Amino acid sequence: MLKIFNTLSKKKEIFSSISKKEVKIYVCGITSYDICHIGHGRTFIIFDIIIRYLKFLGYKVNYIRNITDIDDKIINEAKKKNKKIQIFTQSIINKISKDFDNLNLLPPNFEPKVTNHIKDIIYIIKKLFKNNTAYIATNGDVMFSIKKYPNYGILSKQNINLLKLGTKIKNINTKKDYKDFILWKLTSKLNIGWHSPWGFGRPGWHIECSALSRKYLGKCFDIHGGGNDLIFPHHENEIAQSSCLNKEFYVNYWIHTGMIIINNKKMSKSLKNTLKIKNLLLKYNKEVIRYFLTATHYRSPIIYNENKLKQAQLAIQKLYVSLFYKKKSYNIKNIKNNFFLLEQKFYNSMNDDFNTPKAYSILFKISRKINIAYKEKKYLITNYFISKLKKLGNILGFLFYNPKNYLQNNQNSCDYYNKYEIQELIEKRNIARNYKLWDKADLIRNQLKNKNILLEDTENGTIWKKKI
Numbered sequence: 001m002l003k004i005f006n007t008l009s010k011k012k013e014i015f016s017s018i019s020k021k022e023v024k025i026y027v028c029g030i031t032s033y034d035i036c037h038i039g040h041g042r043t044f045i046i047f048d049i050i051i052r053y054l055k056f057l058g059y060k061v062n063y064i065r066n067i068t069d070i071d072d073k074i075i076n077e078a079k080k081k082n083k084k085i086q087i088f089t090q091s092i093i094n095k096i097s098k099d100f101d102n103l104n105l106l107p108p109n110f111e112p113k114v115t116n117h118i119k120d121i122i123y124i125i126k127k128l129f130k131n132n133t134a135y136i137a138t139n140g141d142v143m144f145s146i147k148k149y150p151n152y153g154i155l156s157k158q159n160i161n162l163l164k165l166g167t168k169i170k171n172i173n174t175k176k177d178y179k180d181f182i183l184w185k186l187t188s189k190l191n192i193g194w195h196s197p198w199g200f201g202r203p204g205w206h207i208e209c210s211a212l213s214r215k216y217l218g219k220c221f222d223i224h225g226g227g228n229d230l231i232f233p234h235h236e237n238e239i240a241q242s243s244c245l246n247k248e249f250y251v252n253y254w255i256h257t258g259m260i261i262i263n264n265k266k267m268s269k270s271l272k273n274t275l276k277i278k279n280l281l282l283k284y285n286k287e288v289i290r291y292f293l294t295a296t297h298y299r300s301p302i303i304y305n306e307n308k309l310k311q312a313q314l315a316i317q318k319l320y321v322s323l324f325y326k327k328k329s330y331n332i333k334n335i336k337n338n339f340f341l342l343e344q345k346f347y348n349s350m351n352d353d354f355n356t357p358k359a360y361s362i363l364f365k366i367s368r369k370i371n372i373a374y375k376e377k378k379y380l381i382t383n384y385f386i387s388k389l390k391k392l393g394n395i396l397g398f399l400f401y402n403p404k405n406y407l408q409n410n411q412n413s414c415d416y417y418n419k420y421e422i423q424e425l426i427e428k429r430n431i432a433r434n435y436k437l438w439d440k441a442d443l444i445r446n447q448l449k450n451k452n453i454l455l456e457d458t459e460n461g462t463i464w465k466k467k468i
Contacts, residue, residue, distance in 0.1 A: 002057070002351045004223075005299060007231060007254040008155055012353055017222050018252065022060045024221035025051065026213040026251075028230055029065040029111065032092040033073040036099060037274035039267040042293040042302065043227045043257045046354075048105045049294065049396055050223075050255070053350055056395050064216045065108040066209060067093060069115050070192060070202055085192050086115075099277040103286050104397055110216055114208045118194045121203045121211045124245060125183050125196075133244040134183055139174040142184035142198050144206075146177060149240040155254065156232035181237055183207045206237035210245065213238075220250045228256040228299075229266070258301040267304070275304070285406075287398050288312045294356045294396070317407065317465065319363060319393065321456070322370040324403040324463055326386045327379040340384065342366055346392050356396065363392060374458075407465035422453055426462050429455075 002015040017023045027047050030036060044065075051061050068074075069089040078088040100107075114121075125142060128134035133148040146152050152160045160179070182204035187193045193202045203211075213221065226235065235254065242249040260267040267274055280289055292312040296302045342362055349358035366389045373381040393399030408422075429444040445455055448464070456463050 003353055004253050004255065005353045006252075007228075007256050008251075010157070013253065015253070017059065018220060021058070022062060023054050023223065024062045024064075024217045025223040025225065026064045026066075026209070026217055026221060027108075027224075028209060028226035028234070029067050030093075030096055031068040031071060031073065032089040032096070033071075033077045034269060035092060035095050036277050037267060037269065038277055038280055038289070038293065038304070039227065039260045039274070041099075041103060041277045041280075041289070042260060042298075043225075044100065044105055045103060045290055045293050045397070046257050046298045047225055047255075049356065050225075050354055051106055052395055052397060053354065061109075062217065063106075063108040064110050064112070064213065066212045067111055067113045068205065068208065069093070069113045071205060075191065095278070099281070102281050103277065103289065104400070112212050112216065114203065114212075117208075117211060117215065118203065120215050121207055122184075122194075122196050124207065124211050124214070124241075125198075125203075127245055128183065128241065131244050135176065136198060137174040137176075137180075140186040140199055141174065141182050141201075143175055143180045144183050144237070144241060144244075146179045146181075146240065149244055151243070152240050153236065155236050155239055158232065158236075181206060181233065183241075206234055207241060209234070210238050210241040214242065214245075219246050219248050220252075222251075223253045223255055224251040225255040226257070228258060229268075231256055257298050258296075260302045260304050262304045266301075284309055284313065285316070287401075288316050290397055291316055291360070295360060297353075297355060297357055299353075315360075315364075316398070319367055319389065319399060320401070320403045320406045321463075321465070322367040323386055323390060323399065324407065325370055325374040325382055325458065326403075327383055340388060342369075343388055343392065350395075359392075359396065363389060366392070404463065407463060422448065422464055426455065426464065430462065 003012040004015050005012050025047070027044070030040065047063075051063055054061050070085070074085065074089060078085045081088060083091075125134060128144065131148075133145055135143055135145055137143045146160065184196060184198055184201050184207075185204060186199050186201040189200050193200045213224070224235070224238075239249075239251075262273050262275070265271055265273060277289075284292075288309065289312075292309050293302065295308075295312065295315075302308075342365055346359050346362040349355045349362060352358070366385055370382055370385040370389065373379075373385060390399050425444050425448060429441045432438075432440040432444065448455060454465050456465070
């Protein structure tokens with residue numbers, strides 16, 4: 001039975017979808033003024049695992065992830081680079097899409113751009129005016145009145161009367177209440193914008209997600225997610241808008257991921273301490289990055305350091321070494337499922353609020369079982385365990401490589417020899433071993449070891465892998 005920690009209730013709740021066989025998910029997506037850092041990567045990898053697991057459980061998943069392609073930061077960056085907004089944003093979107101493909105993220109069912117849904121946003125703002133929850137500020141901007149929504153603070157658990165949004169509040173004197181937020185921002189016709197009943201302008205940030213989630217998922221849906229930095233004010237404002245728009249609005253489960261900490265500060269574009277996904281992929285395999293970002297429970301922060309990535313490399317390598325032991329000639333169909341209780345423990349871990357650290361511990365227990373069975377020449381059992389390891393790893397988005405190819409192509413290692421030279425040295429060593437020329441065989445092994453190439457003799461032959 002799947003349980004999910006709901007940010008709204010601050011407790012784990014039994015998962016029950018609105019539709020029996022379908023799960024509707026909305027995740028706040030990218031803002032296309034710069035490529036993504038690994039903090040974004042963590043959030044989207046977490047939801048990738050959640051979606052993979054829900055699909056494994058038999059649900060049809062309708063996954064929506066929006067693209068913010070108009071805001072102040074985008075406009076400023078486009079001006080700096082002397083590019084048209086549409087050309088600039090599309091360039092960033094293409095780069096981010098490539099990064100996400102390289103991380104093996106499942107694509108959303110729809111990835112709507114804000115600029116393609118201006119009419120939908122204007123329609124919703126009109127309805128908020130009718131409900132008397134929107135007003136025009138003295139500077140012409142359209143504002144949402146927080147006082148009109150008595151449950152404000154329900155998600156972040158803040159008392160509206162004690163709410164402090166900081167000392168630097170834009171246009172504080174133009175609003176009825178300093179806590180009110182923008183629905184529609186008036187702009188000069190020299191800037192990008194659209195005609196509306198309230199003048200030429202563009203939408204505020206919060207209203208876009210209320211509009212897009214409503215359009216693609218309806219008034220009620222199952223899961224709304226994002227990083228925990230979005231709980232307030234973004235998701236709090238979304239709830240306020242959507243609830244005032246329609247009393248039937250409801251999201252069953254709010255899921256938020258923890259931040260990445262670097263040099264004792266959260267990783268953030270605004271703090272200019274980010275590590276881009278693109279740059280990390282140049283050094284580490286995508287499965288290593290995925291493991292590093294999910295070896296800590298998704299709600300907890302991760303402290304970034306290179307040693308943890310090295311540990312992730314070793315962890316993934318261990319799993320692939322176990323997969324390499326598979327014997328093609330052994331059939332596993334006749335082994336009873338109840339022989340293998342670890343599989344159920346894996347599901348129990350995932351059912352406990354997607355507890356990936358516990359799930360990984362099960363994978364390594366399976367890996368040890370494989371190694372023991374192989375050494376004892378119990379190849380039927382070896383193959384059975386391998387099939388389970390690969391199956392469960394795939395649910396988490398891992399272990400899709402051919403084991404031999406993965407072990408021989410680890411990134412972050414120097415290519416002193418090409419593959420043909422390595423294989424030639426291994427063949428020479430095998431000849432020496434056949435003639436019991438142990439000194440010569442050891443000399444070749446050490447020669448390769450000194451160049452970061454490690455050998456392992458198995459009944460399938462000698463496997464080599466790059467040292468991490």
